[in-house]
Amino acid sequence: MNNELLKRIALINNRISELKFGQQPNELYEPIRYIMSLGGKRMRPLLVLLGYELFKDDSDSVLDQAIAVEVFHNFTLLHDDIMDEAPIRRGKPTVHEKWNENTAILSGDVMLVKAYGLLLDAPGDLKAILKAFNDCAAGVCEGQQFDMNFENLPTVAEETYVNMIRLKTAVLLGFSLKLGAMLAGASSTQAESVYDFGVSIGIGFQLKDDLLDVYADQEKFGKQVGGDIISNKKTFLLLKALELADADQKAKLDHWLAAVTFNKMDKVESVTAIYNEIGIRQLTSDKIDAWFAQGFTSLEALDVSEGRKKPLIAFTEYLIDRES
């Protein structure tokens, strides 16, 4: 990532470290400080700032609203990690592991409240901003429910899968950018173009996540390559493989999906070999490219100068090229 973007992330992290959230009872607020201090890409608040900078310069004036989105995102992580029984988040114990489930539920709840709180001093049309946030927040919950529903289905169609990741991941990226635009006083047409851009690159971003899980360079990835294969997660790669497999490949996939005891490395290698035979890597890469290209079409339609678009384009290129 370039220095200009890193500077903004430092600003975001600095402001996050200053936030108090609340004092008493400590059992409620300590887990919030914990999860917020674990880091992460800070992609969503960065997108708020970059959305703002499409229209105005002083993006540091909307830092708290940018952080509202990060607090919301971390609220969803607290609750999703309970639902997914995930023990580790960013290399550290999840809140429900370090404390307990009740703490993760209740601290998560108060984080959602605090996310609204950080939005309330926003410049601009508060009602329109909160309506957009509410649509986004309900969408994220819907996406999580669809994702959980998928666990109990043998397979789902590509369109159904893409709708799930649109809700679970992409609408929040779209909202982040749109929030920045709204805070900077963009017209509703401009805000919609920015939102469409964000949703398209959000879908591309999640498909890239699915791809990296299988095809990342283990040295650079930071997580276990093949984790989704081991857990039978219904990723884009698995769903396309199930769709396109011939009888022999389908039988092999079904064998691994049904296996209860297995050597993890064997399973990852064997399923990856089937993906390779079917050409899943290229197919997924092409789909990712198509979603990012659709995003750029929305961005081109936006009537602001090329100079103003530069930081956002630089960040998007970082997302396209990322290896972890």
Next chain:
Amino acid sequence: MNNELLKRIALINNRISELKFGQQPNELYEPIRYIMSLGGKRMRPLLVLLGYELFKDDSDSVLDQAIAVEVFHNFTLLHDDIMDEAPIRRGKPTVHEKWNENTAILSGDVMLVKAYGLLLDAPGDLKAILKAFNDCAAGVCEGQQFDMNFENLPTVAEETYVNMIRLKTAVLLGFSLKLGAMLAGASSTQAESVYDFGVSIGIGFQLKDDLLDVYADQEKFGKQVGGDIISNKKTFLLLKALELADADQKAKLDHWLAAVTFNKMDKVESVTAIYNEIGIRQLTSDKIDAWFAQGFTSLEALDVSEGRKKPLIAFTEYLIDRES
């Protein structure tokens, strides 16, 4: 309850039955329709309407904002019932029992979002309304955490207990009334008097709940009398008994608090007998009267006509006299 109040509750129930909340996925929205249809006193939305009617007549114009508070309250029930492992709510299975914990977490989350959504079309100063709601919502979470903390303490002081019920229960009643006042364009001084009234009667209301658990007429109560005694719940009655017991009474209380296997009726009868010896019933009744009286002092300070205060006073008298 008088007919005028019952008419407003019918209006509230009718509007709740019309609300869609959301459509897809059904797994997310069905539990919301379920919990909202279980009924309950609808005290909080009624207080919004009564707070509004202190200043203006057309309270049916703020029905959706009144219901926002009921949706928020039911969100807290969904999550609290998980934390308390409660199997039954209003005589029916709780959401985490009927579905599962994940459903109760996620449907609860989206209810909190929908509660904000119902507030967004409020007349008046949206930012001030949402700031008051946010303070209240964070307070309710803090109260729930304090309540859970108390489970692990041998006892807590009266002041500490009252602060917990103030946060967990009373601030939402205070906010409900204040919201009504704000929606009707009350001054901030007026809104504060109304809030103070609501918080005081809210504390009285919760202490009455504690009292009824032990001293209600079983025929009229609807729940198992003595449920709090059986579960060792740290109610006002138990805390005062622990504080005021002599050595012999303290030993008996400690015996029942430590008992693992016991006849439930024996425990309820024995602990109630100790309460009777110490005079806990009168002491609690006096405390309840004092909190309601403090509420009426705040209401007297409010500069609106006696006629306008009548419905709210009638409802408060119903709360004072209630037997279930």
